[in-house]
Amino acid sequence: MKNFTETTSDDKQLLTLENIQVIYGQRTILKNINLSIRSGEFVGLIGPNGAGKTTLLRVILGLIKPTQGTASINGIRIQGAHRRLVGYVPQKIQLDPDIPLRARDLVALGLDGHRFGFPLPNREKRHKVDEVLHAVDALRYAELPVGRLSGGEQQRLLIAQALLSNPRLLLLDEPLSNLDLRSAHEVIQLVADVARTRKIAVLLVAHDMNPLLHVMDKIIYLVNGQAAIGTLDEVVQKEVLSKIYGYEVEVLRIHNRILVVSEKEDECGMEAQCDHKIS
Amino acid sequence: MITKFLNFLLAPGLFQSPQVAHALILGSVVAITSAIVGVFAVIRGQAFAGHALADFGATGASGAFLLGINTLWGFIGMGLLGGLGMDMLGRTPRERDVTTGITLSFMLGLGSLFLYYVTTKTTATGAPMTIFFGSIFLVNPSIVSIVIILELVTLLLLVILYRPLLLSSINPDLAYTRGVPLRTVSLLFMSALVLTVEQSALVTGALLSTVLLIGPAAIAIRLTKRLGTTLLLSVFVGLVTMWLSIVLAYDSAQLPPVGRGWPVSFFVVSIILLFYSVIYSFTTKGSK
Numbered sequence: 001m002k003n004f005t006e007t008t009s010d011d012k013q014l015l016t017l018e019n020i021q022v023i024y025g026q027r028t029i030l031k032n033i034n035l036s037i038r039s040g041e042f043v044g045l046i047g048p049n050g051a052g053k054t055t056l057l058r059v060i061l062g063l064i065k066p067t068q069g070t071a072s073i074n075g076i077r078i079q080g081a082h083r084r085l086v087g088y089v090p091q092k093i094q095l096d097p098d099i100p101l102r103a104r105d106l107v108a109l110g111l112d113g114h115r116f117g118f119p120l121p122n123r124e125k126r127h128k129v130d131e132v133l134h135a136v137d138a139l140r141y142a143e144l145p146v147g148r149l150s151g152g153e154q155q156r157l158l159i160a161q162a163l164l165s166n167p168r169l170l171l172l173d174e175p176l177s178n179l180d181l182r183s184a185h186e187v188i189q190l191v192a193d194v195a196r197t198r199k200i201a202v203l204l205v206a207h208d209m210n211p212l213l214h215v216m217d218k219i220i221y222l223v224n225g226q227a228a229i230g231t232l233d234e235v236v237q238k239e240v241l242s243k244i245y246g247y248e249v250e251v252l253r254i255h256n257r258i259l260v261v262s263e264k265e266d267e268c269g270m271e272a273q274c275d276h277k278i279s
Numbered sequence: 280m281i282t283k284f285l286n287f288l289l290a291p292g293l294f295q296s297p298q299v300a301h302a303l304i305l306g307s308v309v310a311i312t313s314a315i316v317g318v319f320a321v322i323r324g325q326a327f328a329g330h331a332l333a334d335f336g337a338t339g340a341s342g343a344f345l346l347g348i349n350t351l352w353g354f355i356g357m358g359l360l361g362g363l364g365m366d367m368l369g370r371t372p373r374e375r376d377v378t379t380g381i382t383l384s385f386m387l388g389l390g391s392l393f394l395y396y397v398t399t400k401t402t403a404t405g406a407p408m409t410i411f412f413g414s415i416f417l418v419n420p421s422i423v424s425i426v427i428i429l430e431l432v433t434l435l436l437l438v439i440l441y442r443p444l445l446l447s448s449i450n451p452d453l454a455y456t457r458g459v460p461l462r463t464v465s466l467l468f469m470s471a472l473v474l475t476v477e478q479s480a481l482v483t484g485a486l487l488s489t490v491l492l493i494g495p496a497a498i499a500i501r502l503t504k505r506l507g508t509t510l511l512l513s514v515f516v517g518l519v520t521m522w523l524s525i526v527l528a529y530d531s532a533q534l535p536p537v538g539r540g541w542p543v544s545f546f547v548v549s550i551i552l553l554f555y556s557v558i559y560s561f562t563t564k565g566s567k
Contacts, residue, residue: 061452062456063452090450090452092450096324098500098501099322099500100499100509101506102504102505109445113442113446114458114459116439116440116442117442118438118442119441
């Protein structure tokens, strides 16, 4: 295990990616990504399917070694797994619905799931688990089997387990997919509240930016392995997006919603935007 | 009537027979380990792998017969080889299924060649029956203590792996980012699975060892919500099944053909099937 000594806490840049490039064989997945996230910022990582969102996330998690460039957290270069500073909320649990595990047990794994040996119950551990269950408003179903819970409820548990390691950065991989609109809004509000009270930076991956408009401090718009980063007004405009899409796109603002459309609708490289073209 | 039944169940000589004593010890340790490892195998979706490992072992056991060494070593040796291969070759579940399927067919073919030699060139004509359907009463007493030690090693492995194994089953990426050494955990669990399945094969036979692995585990998973309780219930079901089967198999010597007992494995699979059907119909009705 690598030793991560934290640098001074007034260090402003929490996550920094410099010239990140990921190439698989002939395919370039990420081209020259440069970005940084400050402590406490809420950042949306937005882009159509196949844009490289997951790859970027995996680079930050230390699951993929970039072909070129450096990624660092709190001034320390990311090499392999690092569990101290980053909390990871995977898209879903990959288990049978019959799994004999209560919500509480799943969350507790966020605290000591990496430790060897049989887990012994202790009061301090129970207290910590209760605290995060409370933070995500999941105490009601703490004793129920995980498999019986809805997608939104499971998502809350996954957020809770990620909070247990006291991360500085919370990474959420498409937490809104498979959720109905109401649960999606609840999850977003929850993440925003928790992040604000705990001063945690958030990087949330989604294919649609609209549900996040009111919470995002910054947006990373990723298309074809190229990223534009900045505030919403800086990034989501015709010139910037046309450049990374590689063809002319229009940005429409209607009823507090933003739609990105182009003439090449048949291609629908912007699948997410095509979704609510009619709405 | 009751005394007559009890007299049949606890037949004269049952507790005097050293064969029965050995069978009870061997059966118990095998049932306990299978029940515990089985819960994890079912959770991880490796029940089929467990079955494949037993078949790999059967080829090793056939080879052992040919060489005149104890079949336990054949079972374990070939099982480990198969387990390591399966762990290294398959990345996606489908890839693993296909690779396992093809290798498995080859291994069983090789086993048939070994058994052809064993049955035609030696006097051990019962070898195929012993390997595929088990022979708990015929196990060499000298092997009992070895089995106990190996089962303890297996259980120790499970105690050590408990949390990382669970976390990596829930989500491998999550486990990795938490610092779980995924490769090591999956290899060690595979080794535990091999040891469990192969020793169970010694008792119930290669073809039927799967039932001890997944039967009690599946029943326990259906009835419980907490892993700790699941493991305890699984062990309980496994032990009761094993003890009842051994006693009934001993008693069956009084049934035709008189003088030779029916195979223990027959009783094991029957009892598990009975348990499972009752619980299945009960729990399915309850949830609707």
